[in-house]
Amino acid sequence: MKTTLKILSASAILATVAPLxxxxxxxxxxxxxxxxxxxxxxxxxxxxxxxxGRIGAYDVSPDGSKVAYQVSYYSVEQNRSNTVLYVRPICxxxxxxxxxxxxxxxxxxxxxxxxxxxxxACKGEVWSMSASGKAxxxxxxxxxxVEGFLFSPDQQKVIIIKQVPFHxxxxxxPADLPQADGRVITDLMYRHWDHYVESxxxxxxxxxxxxxxxxxxxxxxxxxxxxxxxxIEQLAWSPDSKTIAYTCRTKTxxxxxxxxxxxxxxFDVEARTAQNLCKPEGYVEPQIxxxxxxxxxxxxxxxxxxxxxxxxxxxxxxxxxxxxxWLSMPRNGYEADRQRLCIxxxxxxxxxxxxxxxxxxVDDFVWGADSHTLYYIGVWHATVNLYRTDLxxxxxxxxxxxxxxxxxxxxxxxxxxxxxxxxxxxADLYLVGVGDSSALAxxxxxxxxxxxxxxxxxxxxxxxxxxxxxxxQLYWVIKPPHFDPSKKYPTLLFCEGGPQSPVxxxxxxxxxxxxxxSQGYVIIAPNRRGLPGFGQEWLEEISGDWxxxxxxxxxxxxxDACDNLPFVDRDRLGAVGASFxxxxxxxxxxxxxxxxxxFISHDGAFNLEAMYTETxxxxxxxxxxxxxxxxxxxxxxxRKTYENSPHRFVDKWDTPILCIHGEKDYRINATQGMSAxxxxxxxxxxxxxxxxxxxxxxxxxxxxxxLWQRTxxxxxxxxxx
Numbered sequence: 001m002k003t004t005l006k007i008l009s010a011s012a013i014l015a016t017v018a019p020l021x022x023x024x025x026x027x028x029x030x031x032x033x034x035x036x037x038x039x040x041x042x043x044x045x046x047x048x049x050x051x052x053g054r055i056g057a058y059d060v061s062p063d064g065s066k067v068a069y070q071v072s073y074y075s076v077e078q079n080r081s082n083t084v085l086y087v088r089p090i091c092x093x094x095x096x097x098x099x100x101x102x103x104x105x106x107x108x109x110x111x112x113x114x115x116x117x118x119x120x121a122c123k124g125e126v127w128s129m130s131a132s133g134k135a136x137x138x139x140x141x142x143x144x145x146v147e148g149f150l151f152s153p154d155q156q157k158v159i160i161i162k163q164v165p166f167h168x169x170x171x172x173x174p175a176d177l178p179q180a181d182g183r184v185i186t187d188l189m190y191r192h193w194d195h196y197v198e199s200x201x202x203x204x205x206x207x208x209x210x211x212x213x214x215x216x217x218x219x220x221x222x223x224x225x226x227x228x229x230x231x232i233e234q235l236a237w238s239p240d241s242k243t244i245a246y247t248c249r250t251k252t253x254x255x256x257x258x259x260x261x262x263x264x265x266x267f268d269v270e271a272r273t274a275q276n277l278c279k280p281e282g283y284v285e286p287q288i289x290x291x292x293x294x295x296x297x298x299x300x301x302x303x304x305x306x307x308x309x310x311x312x313x314x315x316x317x318x319x320x321x322x323x324x325x326w327l328s329m330p331r332n333g334y335e336a337d338r339q340r341l342c343i344x345x346x347x348x349x350x351x352x353x354x355x356x357x358x359x360x361x362v363d364d365f366v367w368g369a370d371s372h373t374l375y376y377i378g379v380w381h382a383t384v385n386l387y388r389t390d391l392x393x394x395x396x397x398x399x400x401x402x403x404x405x406x407x408x409x410x411x412x413x414x415x416x417x418x419x420x421x422x423x424x425x426x427a428d429l430y431l432v433g434v435g436d437s438s439a440l441a442x443x444x445x446x447x448x449x450x451x452x453x454x455x456x457x458x459x460x461x462x463x464x465x466x467x468x469x470x471x472x473q474l475y476w477v478i479k480p481p482h483f484d485p486s487k488k489y490p491t492l493l494f495c496e497g498g499p500q501s502p503v504x505x506x507x508x509x510x511x512x513x514x515x516x517x518s519q520g521y522v523i524i525a526p527n528r529r530g531l532p533g534f535g536q537e538w539l540e541e542i543s544g545d546w547x548x549x550x551x552x553x554x555x556x557x558x559x560d561a562c563d564n565l566p567f568v569d570r571d572r573l574g575a576v577g578a579s580f581x582x583x584x585x586x587x588x589x590x591x592x593x594x595x596x597x598x599f600i601s602h603d604g605a606f607n608l609e610a611m612y613t614e615t616x617x618x619x620x621x622x623x624x625x626x627x628x629x630x631x632x633x634x635x636x637x638x639r640k641t642y643e644n645s646p647h648r649f650v651d652k653w654d655t656p657i658l659c660i661h662g663e664k665d666y667r668i669n670a671t672q673g674m675s676a677x678x679x680x681x682x683x684x685x686x687x688x689x690x691x692x693x694x695x696x697x698x699x700x701x702x703x704x705x706x707l708w709q710r711t712x713x714x715x716x717x718x719x720x721x
Contacts, residue, residue, distance in 0.1 A: 023106060023122035024136050031106060032073040032082050035451070042456040042481065044518040046709035049509060050074050050702050053447045055419065055427045056083065061112045064412035066090055066131070068110035068118055069429060071447060076702040083108040085120060087131060090431065090444070092413060101445075104133035109148070109232075113155055121146065126158065140206065147201060148225070148232035152241035157269070158206050159216075159235055159244065161225065163199040168221050169253055170198050187253030192616050193228035194664040194696035201225055203235055203246060205269060216246065216267055216274075224248040226262060226313070236315045236324075242269055245277075245315035245324050257618040258290055260311045261332045264324065264344075277324065277344050278308035285309075288332070290618070291628035304330040305353070310337050314364075318371035322346055323391075325374060327362055328353070333619040334543075336500035338536050341365055341376060343391060354393040359535045366408050366416070375416060375434070377405050379502045379533040382462060382474050386418070386432065386439055398439040399432075402460075404505045408432075417444075422505040423460050423478060423513045425452065456481030458517045460505075465560035467529075468552045474534075475557040476503065477565065478513045478523040488569035490720035492516060493558045493596070494525040495577030495584035499542050499550070499624070503527045510699055510708060511578060519713050520721070522568055524561045528553035544626040544637035546580075546608075547587055547644035554584065558595065571597075572720045576712075578602035579668065579697065583646065586676055589657060590649025598719035600712060602660040603668050603697050606676040608645040614669045650679045656686035658715040660708070662695030688715065 035051035058069035066089050074081040085104040107120035116131045124144030129136040148161035171184040200223045206213045224246050225234035234247035249262035263278040310329030317324055324344045329337035339361040340353045355362050365376035376387050384404040389395045406419030416432040429444040460478045467473050496503045503525045513523050529550040530542025542550045562570040573596045577585050582604020589599050605611045609629045612621045627638035657680050661673030680687035690711050692704055699708045
């Protein structure tokens, strides 16, 4: 259920809603660009939130003198978005001012081909243009089929990601029944995230000189990159342009639905042969019972290190071409396992793991110029900071900010270009100079300063509290703008999803703490049991125990706030959350002992027996619930999980609840939200149901987003103000 991977799909989805400006020209009147919104007050509103530009992919020119980057803008009135490209200089001695950017026009995924030429994506094709946005030229002609691209270092070839037909699981419709919309399904994984699987992504290599094109996975029924979130970051070119490293999970159907075992393959472009870097030749994979994960099998730790049975993805070659590094999880079936940095020596075939002393996840990384140093970002104690390691595994923390740092890129002068955000600031780009034991950051872009400057600032602080089992838990206290410590404020307990996603200094366009605080609420956001950044033992205590210590941690945090923060009004408490957070809300509704005055659950699991077979990624239920509900010999943890499913405690519900769900949510089906709402109303409890027919696990369309926010705050105001 974890959904914290790189997300680049929202603007692409919305761009199909209405016609956009042409790819062949820079700007015109149809282009949505930076908003000139003037706020009526200093309070952040849903309209102001959706007026903000959202910085995405970026790339530095070969000489390091400038950066091209994409920004997505949204029109609530037109209910659509588009993504545009900017270029701005990078100064060696001072930072470029805000007015030095140049708008290049419609496009995304910028890549420099030279100091004066860019490649970019537009309407499903790859284009090139000058650094000033002129001389636009279409490089691919695929009828808009390109979903990602990556040029070889010598620029003679380009990988393009395209969908290929796939009917191994959903049978192809009879040719004489063109209007039939039924689907004959023969195996699992017939739908994923928000779509039915009748095609899968494959990487093609296009020779830019001859026009010849071939499929790296020709005839193979496997995905690369992996759905639903994988992108071009799951492939890489070697420095000599002769080899491609790619990510692939060589499974389909039932086998794919219960396994996270993906591998890194090395593809020889000339010979068109592939080698698996994760598993030795002749490796025989252990068989997994469909309802039992590998944690119940005989597992050898050395085999895990040698054979990489978990998620392996996002390969990157060292600058000298000797090494391939990638992100690696040790165990099969556990999507939230600790993600380490694995290094494969192509000369010796030796594998090593170089972040073992960091007891948390590596989220992204980049090689240093010396092919011996690597920089990475990871969460620790509820912030995502920058670290350095080397081939010997010596880890050094370089930043210690109350913020989250994002994707990183090395620029020629040795600095890093990174993205940074926190609870009160959306993403901007920063230049980061790296020293021996620290880093100095300077802000490069100021995308939303014109809106942020009109807003009263909020504030947040970490607080530690004791848990019922004698541990210490960190929770964030987010305070409203114009905070007055002598007043009492209605307060929200925020329940995180995942269930193993960090409550770090994230910025969200739905679950946004700044807008919640701006509406006059204090937010208590616990890093309860099961969240990364506090060691693997803390993280793993939630699996098989969804209704145990993690729920007590929630209540410990809100009780501590009520007892020790005089501005928290214990008589006006609400609990809100999405995904696992939505499940938490449904569970707390039957176990809160009159603490809360209202609840909001978005896309939450309500009936765990139904959820076990409804969700499409069955490895998740296997690992988190411990067992199938029909197995008579199920584990004690599994029995406790099903016996404590929220739907079994509706008889104890006594508090108004708002249920929200997207009908294209195939991770947690909309029937879960409908069932919870129906149960509440049949019990005579005040309830509302906000149902989105066209949304998935997230709300992506602007007008739906505004409706979401208005409904959310109307409900809170009704019961807490």
